[in-house]
Amino acid sequence: MWKWMLTSGVSPLPHFACFLLFSLACSASASCRGEPEDALTLDATNCSSSLERHTRSYNHLQGDVRWRRLYSATKYFLKIDRAGKVNGTRKKNCLNSIMEIRSVNVGVVAIKAVNTGFYLAMNKKGKLYGTEEYNNNCKFKERIEENGYNTYASLKWKHKGRQMFISLNGKGSPRRGHKTRRKHLSAHFLPMMVP
CATH class of the missing domain: 1.20.5 (Single alpha-helices involved in coiled-coils or other helix-helix interfaces)
Incomplete structure (x- = not known):
């Protein structure tokens, strides 16, 4: 040249x-x-x-492991008890609400209760449950929303083409995935540092 x-x-x-x-x-x-x-x-x-x-989203793109409490916009901490039941608690120091959030792919995480050893999972019908065995139901797409909260949508399952999200209603009970939307505050979580 x-x-x-x-x-x-x-x-x-x-x-x-x-x-x-x-x-x-x-x-x-x-x-x-x-x-x-x-x-x-x-x-x-x-x-x-x-x-x-x-x-803020750099670390989860690099395959890190974080311990966090997922605090919902409905004012509940997500927890998985010793029986594998998923629900919310208002107790700030509940051991069952400490979650290990592990990146399994770019923007995809697995969430595991540190104290009970159960992975958070969502089945085809959008029901949240805890499982001891890691599988494809345990993979969630993590996204930081405009309001600073995170949403977690099932990677595997959709309902009529729509994403299904981890969500806690105003009473701390998990909502079925097909009833959730990205814009719903019940599907918004703050990953809070564990002291």
């Missing part, structure tokens, strides 16, 4: 300037994507909402 430019009388400087601008643009966009060092050192209060969302 350079040989062609020199023999045809075209100056290489404009092309070199374009290459330089392209390189600078690429390096700027890389810093916006949040390389591992950047994602860990950025102050979220100084970030735009899109960068903050990406920074």
Whole structure:
């Protein structure tokens, strides 16, 4: 290419300037994507909402394991008891509400109650239950919503083409997946740090 430019009388400087601008643009966009060092050192209060969302969701894209309590917008902590029953509790220190959230694929997680050892699962009818055996019913798509809450939709099952979500109603009982929608507050959860 350079040989062609020199023999045809075209100056290489404009092309070199374009290459330089392209390189600078690429390096700027890389810093916006949040390389591992950047994602860990950025102050979220100084970030735009899109960068903050990406920074918040960076870890689960890398296959990490987090211990969290899933606090629903209906003011209940999700728990799985020793019998494998799923429901909500208002007790802040309930051991059965500590969940291990493990990434199994990009944007897909498995949720396991640390104290009881049960995985959270959803069957074809949209019923939530606990199981000791990890299987495809235990995979949920994790998404950070615009309000800062997370939603968890069954990866395997849908109802008439619609996603089915983990959801706790106003009494702390799980709602059937076919009755849930992404916009419902009962399907919104805050993953709270375990002290």
